[in-house]
Amino acid sequence: MKIIRWIIGRIILALDFLTRPKPIVRDIKDQEVVDAKTAKMSLYQFNACPFCVKVRRQLRKHSLNVELRDAKNHALYKDELIREGGKHKVPCLRIEDATSNVRWMYSSDDICSFLKEEFSL
């Protein structure tokens, strides 16, 4: 079972690599504004999870530089996700606002909708 999951994971990553979207190019000032917002976000994810791939493609397509945190192999991020987010489920977007309030957003659909709204995509 583990080997089958591993093979499927490699296929997902290969397909993602072969069909990955081209990042949009903003002018420098606009990208700085976007970068300032995304600096307060991090994506807890697994490398070969299809839902995480979906979100990562969205990030790439729209040139959103969000820190990726491996919640499978990195014990600290895994613990953080469970302790602060509430469950070991990925993808999960950690969003810190200007007043340092933190929101943990689960579900790839919700994350993609949030990114679309936040960055007017």
Ligand SMILES: N[C@@H](CCC(=O)N[C@@H](CS)C(=O)NCC(=O)O)C(=O)O
């Ligand atoms: N409907 C969710 C599904 C997310 C999901 O099932 N993620 C799996 C990985 S692909 C997971 O976190 N499983 C928990 C675990 O393996 O511990 C979404 O769209 O984000």
